[in-house]
Each structure stands twice: as structure tokens, then as C-alpha cells.
Amino acid sequence: MIHFSRKGIQTQRTSIRVNGRCVSLLILRPEENDSAAGRDDAATNEAFGDATATAAPGVLWIHGGGYATGMKEMVYMGRAVDLVRNHGAVVVSPGYHLSLLHPYPVALWECYAALIYMKNHAAELGIRSDQIMIGGESAGGGLTAAVAMLARDKGEVRIAYQMPLYPMIDNFDTNSSRDNHAKAWNTRRNHMAWKLYLRKDYNKEVSPYAAPARAKDYCGLPPAYTFVCTAEPFYDETLQFVRNLQAAGVEAKADVYEGMYHAFDMMEPEHPTSRAAIQAFNEAFAYAKEHYFAKNT
Numbered sequence: 001m002i003h004f005s006r007k008g009i010q011t012q013r014t015s016i017r018v019n020g021r022c023v024s025l026l027i028l029r030p031e032e033n034d035s036a037a038g039r040d041d042a043a044t045n046e047a048f049g050d051a052t053a054t055a056a057p058g059v060l061w062i063h064g065g066g067y068a069t070g071m072k073e074m075v076y077m078g079r080a081v082d083l084v085r086n087h088g089a090v091v092v093s094p095g096y097h098l099s100l101l102h103p104y105p106v107a108l109w110e111c112y113a114a115l116i117y118m119k120n121h122a123a124e125l126g127i128r129s130d131q132i133m134i135g136g137e138s139a140g141g142g143l144t145a146a147v148a149m150l151a152r153d154k155g156e157v158r159i160a161y162q163m164p165l166y167p168m169i170d171n172f173d174t175n176s177s178r179d180n181h182a183k184a185w186n187t188r189r190n191h192m193a194w195k196l197y198l199r200k201d202y203n204k205e206v207s208p209y210a211a212p213a214r215a216k217d218y219c220g221l222p223p224a225y226t227f228v229c230t231a232e233p234f235y236d237e238t239l240q241f242v243r244n245l246q247a248a249g250v251e252a253k254a255d256v257y258e259g260m261y262h263a264f265d266m267m268e269p270e271h272p273t274s275r276a277a278i279q280a281f282n283e284a285f286a287y288a289k290e291h292y293f294a295k296n297t
Contacts, residue, residue, distance in 0.1 A: 009084050018113040019106075024095040025114060026072045028084045029056070029126065057089045057160075057289055058118050058127030060147070062111055064138030064263070066168065066185075066193030067099040078137050078266045079165065079281055086282055087289055090127045092118055096143075099197040104210045111147050119157045119296055130293045133161040134222075138185070138234075138263060139193070141167025141226070145212035145241065152220050158294035159222040163285070166228045166262060168193070170213035170237040171202055177233035185262035190233050213237050218248035223292050225253050225284040227277050229260035255280050 012027040061080040063070045075081065075093040083089040094114040096107040115134065122129040136144045141164035148162045170177070171194045173187070180187045195202040198210060208215035224245055228238040238254060245252035257264070257273050265274045265281075 009081065016113055016117050018110045021097060021106075021110070023097070023110045023113065024072065025117070026075060026093040026095070027125065028075065028080070028091040028093070030084055030088050055122075055126055055128045057083075057087070057131040057133055058122065058125060059083055059089050059091045060111070060115050060118060060132070060134045061091050061093050062096070062134070062136030062140035062143045062147075063093060064136065064140040064168070065098070066189065067104075067107060067139045067142070067197040068193050069098065070139070071095065079163075079278070080135070082278065082282055083135075083285060087285055089133075089285075089289075090125050092125075099193075103199050104197050107143060108146055108150065108209055111143050112150055115147060115151060115157055115159075122296075128293075129296045131160045131289070132157065132294070132296065133163070133288070133292075134159055135163030135165065136167075137165045137266065139168045141165050142169045142212060145169055146209045148221055149212060149215060150209055158296050160294040161288045161292045162222045162224045163226065163281075164224065164241070165226050165281075166232060166234050166238055167212070167226065167241065168234060169211060169241060170234075171198060171204075171206060171211040172213070174233075174236035174240075176235040177237070180233045182231045182233070182261045184264075184267060185233055187233065213241065215244070218244045218250060221245060221248070221250050222294065223251040223288070225281070225288070227255040227257065227265075227281065229257045229262070229264055229273075231259055232262035234262065253284070 008031050010029050010031045015022050015024045063074040072093040072095040080091045094111055096110040134144050144164040148159055151157050151159050228235050242252045242254040260273055265277050268274050
């Protein structure tokens with residue numbers, strides 16, 4: 001495992017094997033925790049315990065890019081760094097294989113394997129085994145929702161909280177994704193991305209693991225927070241996802257920002273609306289850190 005620091009964040013790189021492919025993982029933690037790096041498991045267990053107040057929330061953060069582009073290092077551009085710097089979380093960002101060469105379900109299983117890695121290495125990573133969380137932007141938000149559904153159904157790991165930000169979850173057009181010409185992401189790009197990810201099934205009824213908007217059962221999913229803007233393609237599907245969670249008795253909230261475009265918080269972090277969204281996101285996570293837990297055995 002390789003270690004280096006970046007602006008107060010200790011970074012480690014490691015990898016896992018998933019179905020014969022190597023998947024790289026980028027691990028971020030507050031720099032003050034670097035004394036934990038390099039300890040053997042026994043020493044780390046003694047220092048952190050398995051789920052003590054001294055351990056941190058662990059967050060699997062999945063990058064966006066329409067399932068077809070992007071990289072794990074995008075974790076530095078968005079909200080994941082807030083979780084490390086402001087809340088002391090440990091973030092794991094997987095370098096999943098992209099849909100140009102590896103369509104669904106490759107990315108799903110690789111992200112799920114990274115989640116299992118977090119559970120199995122909780123003590124080594126210094127994270128609470130009862131506070132394993134998941135989040136991501138755009139397609140990373142779509143994978144967040146899909147992995148949460150897969151984890152619920154398989155029962156191998158329990159997720160305490162999910163943060164699918166403006167998620168790409170519906171392979172069918174909605175009122176907001178149809179004839180959308182906004183910058184950053186629009187109808188044309190959305191269609192191209194779904195065709196790459198789902199290939200011949202891109203406009204068909206597919207598994208909710210492929211397009212989470214196809215889900216019929218939202219019961220038992222982890223509490224959720226998201227935000228979305230009114231001008232982007234994913235506005236309708238994001239709000240419908242939250243309504244479906246709420247109807248199933250799951251605590252879920254979406255903040256809506258007028259007039260902005262897809263991934264506005266990443267593109268213009270100093271814009272007043274972006275600042276408001278970032279502050280609200282941090283407040284939501286602070287609440288989750290104090291209130292949401294899911295015991296893993």
C-alpha cells in the first residue's frame with residue numbers, strides 16, 4: 001500500500017481483485033490519523049476497536065462520468081473531501097472499469113467489492129463497522145443507489161447512510177431529461193452514456209441494479225440525502241427516487257436549487273448557490289454522523 005499526503009489529507013493506494021480484474025482503490029483520511037498507517041491489524045484493532053467512538057465513519061465514494069468516463073481521483077473535486085476535512089471520515093474511492101470496454105454489470109460488482117473490502121478491513125482502515133456509508137455524484141450517485149440495493153438484497157454488509165447526489169438512475173426519458181440542452185449534461189449525452197452502459201438494453205426494462213429507477217421495492221434501504229438543480233436532466237428522477245424512499249418508510253431528503261446545471265457544485269464551487277449546497281450537504285452529513293448506524297457482524 002502506497003502512502004502520500006495532499007493538502008492535509010493522507011492518501012493511500014491499494015487494489016483488490018474482482019472477477020479477475022484489478023480494481024485500484026484510493027483511500028483518503030485526515031492527515032492526523034497517519035499514525036495508524038502501517039500498523040498491523042492487531043495494533044490497529046487495539047487502537048481503534050471495531051466500532052468505537054474513536055473510529056471514523058467510512059464512506060465509499062464513487063466518481064461520476066456517465067459510467068463511461070471519469071477516474072477515482074475526481075474524489076478531490078467534489079464533496080468527498082468535505083467528509084474527510086470537515087468530519088474526519090475515511091473515504092474509499094474505487095477506480096471501477098468504465099463502460100466503453102466494460103458495460104454493466106462490471107462497475108456495479110467492482111463498487112460492491114470495494115464496499116465488502118471496507119467491511120472486512122474496517123479495523124485496519126480505522127472506520128466504524130457500524131457506520132459504513134456510501135455516496136457519489138451523477139453516475140457515481142447511480143452506482144450508490146444500485147450498490148445500496150444490492151447490499152440490502154445480499155445481506156453481506158449493512159449501509160448506514162447513502163448520498164446519491166444528482167444521481168443518474170433512469171434509462172428512460174423523464175420530463176426533465178427529455179429535450180434537455182443544459183450545459184455539462186444534456187439529453188444527447190445522457191442517451192449516449194446509457195447506450196454504452198446497457199448496450200442493447202439501454203431503452204428496455206432492466207434490473208434496478210442497472211437503473212435504480214426501475215426498482216419496485218424501496219423498503220429496507222439506508223437513509224438518504226441528495227441535492228439537485230432544476231435545470232439539469234436528473235431533476236425529475238432524483239425527486240422521484242426520494243419520494244419512493246419516503247413512501248417505503250425510509251428517511252430521505254432532497255434539497256433543490258433553482259436554475260443551476262448538472263454538477264454545478266463541482267464546476268463552480270465558489271458560486272453562491274454552490275456554497276449553499278455545499279453547506280447544506282455538510283450539515284446533512286453531520287446529522288447522519290450523529291444519528292445513523294447499521295451494525296455489521
